[in-house]
Amino acid sequence: MKRDILFRMKNSLLIVLPLLLLSIFLLTSCEKKIEPEDPFFSIEGNPTGLTVTKAARTESYVVRANRPWQIVNKESADWVRAFPEKGEDDGIFKIIVSANETFDLRTSNFAFVVDGEEQPVLFRVEQAGNVPYITLPDAVSIPAAGGEFFVDVASNVDWSYSLSDDTWLTEQSVTTQKITFVAEENTSIDPREVTLTVTATNYPTVVETVTLSQSPGTVVLEEDFNWLEYGNAIFYTTSGETRIDNWTQEQKDRGWTSTINTVDGSGSTPLVYARQGFVKLGKTSYGGDLISPALSKIDGTMDVQVTFKAIPYQTAAGTRDDNILKVSVIGPGTVSQEQFIIDNWPVYPAEGVTEYCIGMWSAPEATRTFTITGATSETQIKFLGNDYDLRIGVVTINKNRIFLDDIKVEIIL
Numbered sequence: 512m513k514r515d516i517l518f519r520m521k522n523s524l525l526i527v528l529p530l531l532l533l534s535i536f537l538l539t540s541c542e543k544k545i546e547p548e549d550p551f552f553s554i555e556g557n558p559t560g561l562t563v564t565k566a567a568r569t570e571s572y573v574v575r576a577n578r579p580w581q582i583v584n585k586e587s588a589d590w591v592r593a594f595p596e597k598g599e600d601d602g603i604f605k606i607i608v609s610a611n612e613t614f615d616l617r618t619s620n621f622a623f624v625v626d627g628e629e630q631p632v633l634f635r636v637e638q639a640g641n642v643p644y645i646t647l648p649d650a651v652s653i654p655a656a657g658g659e660f661f662v663d664v665a666s667n668v669d670w671s672y673s674l675s676d677d678t679w680l681t682e683q684s685v686t687t688q689k690i691t692f693v694a695e696e697n698t699s700i701d702p703r704e705v706t707l708t709v710t711a712t713n714y715p716t717v718v719e720t721v722t723l724s725q726s727p728g729t730v731v732l733e734e735d736f737n738w739l740e741y742g743n744a745i746f747y748t749t750s751g752e753t754r755i756d757n758w759t760q761e762q763k764d765r766g767w768t769s770t771i772n773t774v775d776g777s778g779s780t781p782l783v784y785a786r787q788g789f790v791k792l793g794k795t796s797y798g799g800d801l802i803s804p805a806l807s808k809i810d811g812t813m814d815v816q817v818t819f820k821a822i823p824y825q826t827a828a829g830t831r832d833d834n835i836l837k838v839s840v841i842g843p844g845t846v847s848q849e850q851f852i853i854d855n856w857p858v859y860p861a862e863g864v865t866e867y868c869i870g871m872w873s874a875p876e877a878t879r880t881f882t883i884t885g886a887t888s889e890t891q892i893k894f895l896g897n898d899y900d901l902r903i904g905v906v907t908i909n910k911n912r913i914f915l916d917d918i919k920v921e922i923i924l
């Protein structure tokens with residue numbers, strides 16, 4: 512009996528022992544640590560640097576990594592930076608370069624530190640130096656009446672100027688960006704002009720010129736509205752535009768007025784608005800007018816030609832106002848044409864809208880003319896955006912806003 516029991520115990524051990532050893536092996540295998548993946552860090556495309564012009568520039572790069580990384584500006588340059596400067600694993604960073612206003616080539620190096628270890632290759636940023644420049648307007652027009660005017664000078668160097676003829680111009684002031692003159696009145700029937708030359712002080716080959724032209728004495732009224740600086744140059748952006756009764760006293764003293772629109776919601780305000788060097792007539796449902804100063808320079812009774820620029824109102828989405836402009840006189844005189852259809856519609860670009868709107872004023876189709884027969888020193892000219900009440904069927908969509916600029920009145924000889 513004992514022998515039988517011993518035999519069975521041996522057999523059991525022979526079965527259990529291998530199973531026990533197998534379990535121990537498996538447990539040991541499970542507890543074995545997994546070796547970490549080899550570190551790696553790379554930038555897509557494997558760039559080693561960035562070369563840019565004098566202009567500001569931002570360039571993006573994609574990082575492939577399995578370790579924390581950091582970008583270090585070795586020279587601590589303030590004209591170029593990386594953003595962000597650190598990351599975890601894959602990511603994107605930008606190299607941001609500011610414009611170079613100096614005339615020197617400049618460089619800066621960036622190091623990449625991966626998991627605390629600096630990589631052997633530096634990333635080099637190189638930017639070209641600026642060049643000395645002077646920029647002047649294409650032309651400058653001076654009213655026949657003379658008075659104060661200025662010439663803008665954009666430059667990155669010191670400069671001086673000279674005039675081909677200074678007999679009728681007096682310097683008022685000079686800053687780094689502007690020359691202000693006072694012109695005498697031109698009483699001649701001929702226009703006159705002078706050449707302004709601006710030369711870089713330390714770079715004598717950098718020279719720019721502009722012609723300053725004064726209208727003849729036959730021009731009895733000339734207005735470019737450059738003294739208005741309200742709102743926006745973009746036609747459909749109405750924020751900031753300022754109604755004429757809220758202009759400064761100095762601006763009101765120039766003599767331009769507007770009729771109070773008694774059918775407007777308030778019934779007590781004029782409806783002409785100042786923008787950036789031009790004006791807007793009217794608002795939704797109600798028209799507005801602009802009335803010139805009296806043509807006080809006229810001696811006796813004369814015929815005159817009126818030149819003006821106009822642009823119709825159109826929204827950014829392309830919705831158009833009605834576009835009727837009526838002209839008339841207050842006092843003596845008869846106009847040759849009482850109504851204009853302002854149809855030089857904007858075609859707003861996706862980019863550069865401000866520049867486009869400014870450029871529209873120079874387009875030939877913006878300019879229109881009419882004559883006044885029998886004008887005197889008491890004659891005033893009125894421009895009206897169709898009618899004062901636009902709710903009563905005089906227009907199709909109860910809006911008739913018109914932009915006006917560059918009004919000139921000249922005696923017909």
